[in-house]
Amino acid sequence: MPEKRLILEMGTGNDILGGDYTKAACRAVQDALHHSVLSLFRSLAYDTQDMRVQVTIGVQQPDKVEAEVVRAELPRGKPEVKVVFGGLDVHDPEQGTTHVIATAAIEAWLPIEPDTWRLVAPAARG
Template sequence: MANASQQREKRVILEMGTGNDLYGLDYTKAASRAIQDALHHSSIVLFKSLGYDHTLMRVQVTIGVQEPDKVDTQALVAELPRGRAEVTAVQGGLNVEDPEQDTTHVIATAAVEAFLPDLAQDWRLSESP
């Protein structure tokens, strides 16, 4: 169940991305690349256009990898450029085995969601002249 502050939030952005680490079995590196891929799909002009402080934004990142416990979520939080960030790693993504090279390629997926306080009560249609 969402807490009271989250119940008054609206999701304003959802971006997805993928990333990989081809030779190091580094789940955090693959996750970081997935987040960067998602972020490069967005240009958030909302804050400057409406005069909002980006600290109003809560950013929830969900990372899918085959071994979620190997993701350093705090390191990923530190990489996020805006808002109050939370990162969660869950089962997902892919491990692609390459027996000829005796290596495993790690593929991560990321969903980056941004939430703002519900400010609908602050907006109203102007009356027609």
């Protein structure tokens, strides 16, 4: 059955003092999750555990993110985590530290029969 993307949420997170890319990524995921309400699933009687959750994390050093730790931040569905180059590192020469800023995009996909859903244009107002 084909999947349809029903939700896309974005978030940002950081680790100001520790330079921890995984911590920044987890905070970005939590930021995105706090922007999301899944009432659509309840309204249409879909189980949130049936959705595929695709998470893309952007950081300057993708190899320093523990994807399994980030995956554990997701409370519903079947999560997949991909880490790519992105985000931002801001170096503080005075303190000798790097402030890590991560971005996250969370997509929720559900298998939906093609004939089950149809968008209908709203009636013209006059």
